[in-house]
Amino acid sequence: MKTASLVMGILAIFGMLLGFIPCLGSFNWINIPFSLVGLVISIVAYVQDDNLPKNNATAGIIMCATAVFLGFIRLILGGGIL
Template sequence: MGLISLVWGILALLWMVVAFIPLLGWGNWFVIPFAACGALIAAIGLLFTHPANRGRAKAGLLLNVGVIVVGVVRLSLGGGLF
């Protein structure tokens, strides 16, 4: 689960970078739920993984949460939330 969430987070990060391009900001509407699913997978991975092997799940969770935060800030600055 940790590896899946980490790869999911990397894909979300790449998608977020593309959404920074002008006129492609609408991609944030899709990257936020995508990263939320990755964060959920990481949280499940943290619950069911031995404490010594939680590194990838923690990294995936932080990466996905970071993408969600940046995506929400980007939408709020661009006027996409209101």
């Protein structure tokens, strides 16, 4: 699950960057829910009770949270469409 959270975080960041391209800002309507699912998976992977390193889950949390926050700001600035 930790690797899945890292992969979802990377895809969320790429989706966020795609949403920053002019006229593609509405892509964030798809990317924000995807990032929220990735954030939940990352938190679950982080909280799992095992003694393995939690680096991948931590990176997934940071990337997904960044994608949600900046994607939301981009939607506000673009009026939800642009």
